[in-house]
Amino acid sequence: MALADPTRRRVFEQLRSGAKPVGQIAQAMPVSRPAVSQHLRVLKDAGLVREEQDGTRRLYSIDPAGLGPLRRWLDQFWDQALDAFRAEIDRTQPSTRRRKP
């Protein structure tokens, strides 16, 4: 898992306060800038962090749709599940079930 490495977790946690360029993240860390870049790449590949271009800089931020594939899977799964739930409601309308008021 991408967050198993403690340094990588610290890189990730730095992004809690907002999007940052590599340099700014590296300043607050006892590791080199290339090392931070490497961690960011792993986090990006894991779908935890996203990269955006801001003029000439690249900014890194926590992907709000984080945990990438798993969250995406759950997102579409719950759509499908709730549709099935509604279909069940429609299929079992109590028209044949008599209830006294």
Added chain:
Amino acid sequence: MSPAVSFAPVLKSIDVDAPPPRAFEVFTAFRWWPKSHSILASKSPQAAVTVEPHVGGRWYERGEDGSECDWGKVISWEPPKQLVLSWQINGNFQFDPKIATEVVVTFTAAGAGKTHVALEHRLFERFGAEGEKIRAAVDSPAGWTGLLKMFAGMAAA
């Protein structure tokens, strides 16, 4: 310590043609659950999904072969308004009691025998950072591994 990071929850909603008590009843009977969504180790076809109607109750599936697999527990049971379940299925689609993400389902009357059903699947950080933290703690020399080694040493002494 609170989880270090938080993730956007999955938010879904749907309107159904039933008043809240019936919507709650049908939802919690789970007969609508897509049968393809099963994590039974036996790979047996899914026979039923059950939620025990009380706080602390089990949420689990049963296969046609009688085998069962836990999915989570009932955190809150408030018919016909709200249901909170823990979802303890990890990214490898295995039951993992160390993680507990939450599924909150809220039923709101939407007039004329309709219900607005809102579903929130939240606390994803427990899949990631928190889950990793727990695993790291368990695997650390101070965790279970260390304790077991110490125990083994004492037993051998």
